[in-house]
Amino acid sequence: MGKLTEIIHQESKYQQSRCNLLDYYSDSESVDYYYHSNINITRPFIKFSHYNTIMYTKYIFQKLTNFLISHPHLDHVSSLVINSAGFATNNPPKQIYGSYYTIDSLQNHYFNGIVWPNMPDFDIVNLNQRKFKQVFHVGNYKIKMFPLSHGELNLIEKKSRHKVKFKNGSTSIKADNDDREQGTPVAADSIPPRRHSSVTTIPAGINDDDYVKTKIYEGFQPNGSRHNSSASSIGGNLDEEAVKSHYLSSAFLISRNFKNTTNDADISYLLVFGDFESDSISHLDYNLRIWQEIAPLVNKGQMHGIILECSNSFEIDENKLYGHLTPRHVIHELQQLASECQRIKIDEENEESQALKGLNIIINHVKEPILSNYRQIKDPRKQILKELNKLNAQENMGIQFSVALSGTSIII
Numbered sequence: 001m002g003k004l005t006e007i008i009h010q011e012s013k014y015q016q017s018r019c020n021l022l023d024y025y026s027d028s029e030s031v032d033y034y035y036h037s038n039i040n041i042t043r044p045f046i047k048f049s050h051y052n053t054i055m056y057t058k059y060i061f062q063k064l065t066n067f068l069i070s071h072p073h074l075d076h077v078s079s080l081v082i083n084s085a086g087f088a089t090n091n092p093p094k095q096i097y098g099s100y101y102t103i104d105s106l107q108n109h110y111f112n113g114i115v116w117p118n119m120p121d122f123d124i125v126n127l128n129q130r131k132f133k134q135v136f137h138v139g140n141y142k143i144k145m146f147p148l149s150h151g152e153l154n155l156i157e158k159k160s161r162h163k164v165k166f167k168n169g170s171t172s173i174k175a176d177n178d179d180r181e182q183g184t185p186v187a188a189d190s191i192p193p194r195r196h197s198s199v200t201t202i203p204a205g206i207n208d209d210d211y212v213k214t215k216i217y218e219g220f221q222p223n224g225s226r227h228n229s230s231a232s233s234i235g236g237n238l239d240e241e242a243v244k245s246h247y248l249s250s251a252f253l254i255s256r257n258f259k260n261t262t263n264d265a266d267i268s269y270l271l272v273f274g275d276f277e278s279d280s281i282s283h284l285d286y287n288l289r290i291w292q293e294i295a296p297l298v299n300k301g302q303m304h305g306i307i308l309e310c311s312n313s314f315e316i317d318e319n320k321l322y323g324h325l326t327p328r329h330v331i332h333e334l335q336q337l338a339s340e341c342q343r344i345k346i347d348e349e350n351e352e353s354q355a356l357k358g359l360n361i362i363i364n365h366v367k368e369p370i371l372s373n374y375r376q377i378k379d380p381r382k383q384i385l386k387e388l389n390k391l392n393a394q395e396n397m398g399i400q401f402s403v404a405l406s407g408t409s410i411i412i
């Protein structure tokens with residue numbers, strides 16, 4: 001709510017939209033630079049009186065009745081959870097939609113009465129579990145949810161390691177097979193696993209041999225009872241092993257016929273991805289299946305835009321991706337989409353070499369380079385846009401790239 005208040009206040013008082021993050025870099029550009037020239041940047045709050053900011057925020061929040069949640073990572077649910085304390089109790093509950101994984105986590109790890117009050121019990125929010133690949137309706141919109149991989153689940157295996165006390169009184173950790181340590185062990189007790197990484201790939205500096213795949217979801221059912229679950233029971237014929245060894249995120253294909261006709265050609269589509277990694281990293285085909293589904297819509301010009309992440313502004317070691325994309329991965333994935341579009345083109349004579357020409361791709365979830373080793377810190381949004389446009393030109397793809405800026409509004 002705080003962010004929306006800031007945005008309304010900024011826009012109504014200063015008559016311009018602004019993204020604070022741009023202020024932190026010496027090389028950042030004005031807002032227009034980050035959006036493709038065909039994108040309509042709008043300022044919905046410009047005519048508001050800034051003295052009524054709180055009232056407008058409250059009003060807009062009342063109007064927000066449905067939430068699609070891609071995955072239950074804290075950075076994706078914290079605002080919803082915290083703001084739920086301010087949802088008016090005399091209003092119908094807010095409807096939250098997500099996969100079994102998302103809904104189960106929201107209930108059991110956030111709205112559990114300990115981390116936060118059990119808002120579903122108080123009818124302040126309503127948690128709606130939906131299956132992947134099954135269409136559901138939210139207001140005037142049709143939604144189809146697809147699974148995504150947001151990294152591989154890993155556990156550092158408890159290696160046979162012991163606390164070793166040396167004659168001189170010092171202690172050390174010694175692995176059974178480690179003969180390098182000097183001294184005679186006088187006490188040895190096993191220690192718990194060093195670290196349990198809830199998600200993703202292996203952190204820097206850790207030996208690959210220390211890892212085994214964690215089967216996090218094995219045996220869990222929505223009611224919390226343990227059970228031998230099968231992947232297909234949670235929707236969409238997911239590969240069972242993949243479900244157990246990869247952190248699942250979701251993409252939402254959102255559609256609506258704004259002309260209210262019965263003609264399918266009048267339906268507009270928007271595809272919104274949660275955090276995800278490239279098929280080339282996961283070795284799954286989750287993304288390919290989405291590209292296959294939307295290729296006909298892209299060919300017919302019904303896909304108004306795709307919102308997807310590019311967390312990393314530079315190419316990094318696979319082990320430090322943590323289930324995200326770099327600019328090269330974005331291009332790789334869009335090349336997969338382009339191939340699908342080409343493959344299904346019926347009219348060979350009219351075959352367009354640039355299958356994605358004019359397609360709007362809006363990049364989000366850019367991470368600040370706070371942990372990077374580079375001394376000179378540059379605006380990561382600018383870096384990403386430059387790199388994407390370079391590759392876009394090299395590959396002659398004709399895509400319209402933009403980078404979403406927090407605090408700005410667009411119409412696509």
Ligand SMILES: Nc1ncnc2c1ncn2[C@@H]1O[C@@H]2COP(=O)(O)O[C@H]2[C@H]1O
Pocket residue numbers: 073075197198199200201202203275322323
């Ligand atoms: N194994 C890990 N070790 C250290 N950091 C991690 C690990 N896995 C994930 N992360 C970080 O935790 C973050 C969770 O949110 P993100 O997926 O956006 O980005 C993730 C990484 O920055």
